[in-house]
């Protein structure tokens with residue numbers, strides 16, 4: 172599943188774009204990024220992970236207009252010194268990521284796009300993706316799927332899909348900035364809204380390298396994810 176790597180290149184000027192402009196629909200509408208995880212909000216964990224990672228120089232936070240002031244205050248409270256700007260997102264993930272990339276410092280070489288809703292990302296997962304993108308231009312963490320996979324048609328199993336080459340992709344997805352800008356602008360031009368950013372880069376015919384994700388790097392999407400994240404957090408603290 173994981174290909175051959177070029178020699179490690181030192182990553183330069185890496186900006187994390189944390190997208191946090193979603194609507195938490197599947198959580199029932201309450202802002203999931205402000206739900207407490209341990210003693211602090213989900214988003215504070217996410218920001219702290221990138222603050223801690225030595226391979227990331229800057230952070231740009233993308234959110235809804237009404238959250239700009241509270242999120243700026245949240246970042247100040249939790250000592251996020253790498254935060255450069257908090258900017259307004261768009262109606263689709265692709266639009267939000269594009270807003271974040273455009274707001275990154277001008278000399279940014281690599282952009283690490285990360286879901287605000289993935290608070291348990293580790294330094295190892297971030298760094299491996301950053302180094303792979305420094306060497307290859309595009310990289311994303313993946314985990315092999317654990318279940319058997321079926322295609323369902325009209326409520327009935329229609330086909331079995333062999334899982335040995337299947338993986339679930341996570342974030343941070345890291346790209347050379349010009350490549351990501353080209354991919355997102357092309358997606359916007361075509362009116363394409365992708366669920367992840369690799370898809371926009373793949374659509375240009377560019378390879379995206381698979382790095383090691385983690386089963387703990389979960390995305391907070393539905394209510395039971397909070398209970399799972401709490402358990403994972405406690406395990407880390409033991």
Ligand SMILES: Nc1ccn([C@@H]2O[C@H](COP(=O)(O)OP(=O)(O)OP(=O)(O)O)[C@@H](O)[C@H]2O)c(=O)n1
Pocket residue numbers: 190191192193194195196197198233260261262263264267268286287288289390391392
């Ligand atoms: N227009 C959007 C949509 C999503 N996101 C961000 O992308 C990440 C992954 O999206 P998801 O988990 O789907 O978040 P929501 O869009 O909030 O969830 P839902 O689809 O249930 O409304 C989240 O951190 C979310 O805030 C964003 O910045 N802008």
Ligand SMILES: C[C@](O)(CO)[C@H](O)COP(=O)(O)O
Pocket residue numbers: 264286339340341342366367368390392
């Ligand atoms: C980017 C992502 O987290 C990769 O798994 C995922 O595609 C986001 O999807 P969502 O539909 O916005 O939750």
